[in-house]
Amino acid sequence: MELRVDKHVEFIKSLEKKKDFDSMVMEHLRMNGAYWGLTALDLMECREDVDDAKVISWLLQCKHDCGGFSGNIGHDPHILYTLSAVQILAIYDRMELLDSDKVASYIASLQQEDGSFAGDQWGEIDTRFSYIALCCLSLLKRLDVINVEKAVDYIASCKNFDGGFGSIPGGESHAGQIFCCVSALAIAGALHHIDKDLLGWWLCERQVKSGGLNGRPEKQPDVCYSWWVLSSLVTLDRVDWIDKEKLKTFILDCQDTEEGGISDRPNDAVDVFHTFFGVAGLSLLDYPGLKRIDAVYALPVDVVKRIFG
Ligand code: GRG
Numbered sequence: 611m612e613l614r615v616d617k618h619v620e621f622i623k624s625l626e627k628k629k630d631f632d633s634m635v636m637e638h639l640r641m642n643g644a645y646w647g648l649t650a651l652d653l654m655e656c657r658e659d660v661d662d663a664k665v666i667s668w669l670l671q672c673k674h675d676c677g678g679f680s681g682n683i684g685h686d687p688h689i690l691y692t693l694s695a696v697q698i699l700a701i702y703d704r705m706e707l708l709d710s711d712k713v714a715s716y717i718a719s720l721q722q723e724d725g726s727f728a729g730d731q732w733g734e735i736d737t738r739f740s741y742i743a744l745c746c747l748s749l750l751k752r753l754d755v756i757n758v759e760k761a762v763d764y765i766a767s768c769k770n771f772d773g774g775f776g777s778i779p780g781g782e783s784h785a786g787q788i789f790c791c792v793s794a795l796a797i798a799g800a801l802h803h804i805d806k807d808l809l810g811w812w813l814c815e816r817q818v819k820s821g822g823l824n825g826r827p828e829k830q831p832d833v834c835y836s837w838w839v840l841s842s843l844v845t846l847d848r849v850d851w852i853d854k855e856k857l858k859t860f861i862l863d864c865q866d867t868e869e870g871g872i873s874d875r876p877n878d879a880v881d882v883f884h885t886f887f888g889v890a891g892l893s894l895l896d897y898p899g900l901k902r903i904d905a906v907y908a909l910p911v912d913v914v915k916r917i918f919g
């Protein structure tokens with residue numbers, strides 16, 4: 611089977627027009643949805659007929675006085691949506707629309723004494739937020755506003771005996787958290803904290819018979835782990851440890867070839883999250899006709915090159 615670019619582009623574009631139950635559920639995280647949809651379109655080189663001015667004007671209305679962004683207009687700011695907003699403006703090459711001092715001070719305000727990061731003013735701590743803080747500040751070239759050494763020490767304290775990482779110290783290893791910790795350490799130049807062979811082994815063991823990847827031992831495969839697991843293997847330089855052809859086939863089998871979109875597993879309902887991670891996974895696998903995605907910043911390689919030269 612081939613990647614049905616035409617169908618997926620139509621599916622992503624149709625989401626804006628639909629006002630059904632799904633888009634209502636998604637309303638509070640619309641900023642993430644916009645990043646998933648837009649990045650997927652960009653990887654497929656089909657971003658032309660999105661109304662850029664409309665997206666940017668909406669995005670700027672999600673900006674708060676504290677420097678953070680919310681998931682939609684009138685909602686509360688959160689570090690999750692702040693990264694998506696920065697990533698969207700990076701793709702548009704419109705980072706000058708950001709007050710980078712303000713965004714940077716918002717993120718710095720979320721760092722705790724032990725080096726960890728809270729997601730917002732309510733204080734939930736998670737290694738996801740450590741990655742987001744480092745990724746955002748690196749894109750803004752403002753890593754100087756936080757204590758990077760302490761951020762690294764905290765992430766290292768979330769490492770487990772199996773080589774993986776959890777959401778907090780002692781938390782079970784999970785591929786999603788591993789992506790966050792590996793990428794954050796890569797940004798901080800601190801990959802020496804990782805035993806690449808041990809973690810590479812845990813990650814490649816995520817491939818199941820069907821060719822798909824799961825997020826933890828004994829769990830079902832899911833297309834989104836083609837991103838969380840595969841990007842980590844790329845960063846650790848161990849991507850040849852999995853069967854790439856079988857994974858490609860698994861992702862392509864999760865396409866809705868009639869209505870467009872990609873689901874978590876074959877024959878399930880499609881959504882924009884899995885559509886993005888399916889396309890992103892295929893991009894990491896050098897699928898023909900797709901732009902390359904950067905495994906650490908989760909942005910097209912040309913965008914990352916434009917920022918860092
Ligand atoms: C810029 C790509 C990018 C990410 C931003 C939000 C974030 C940073 C990272 C999230 C990492 C994460 C924890 C991903 C896992 C998401 C997921 C599929 C959770 C479900 O986990 P389980 O254990 O489900 O409930 P299964 O059945 O898959 O084990």
Ligand code: ZN
Nearest residue numbers: 832833834874
């Ligand atoms: Zn999933």
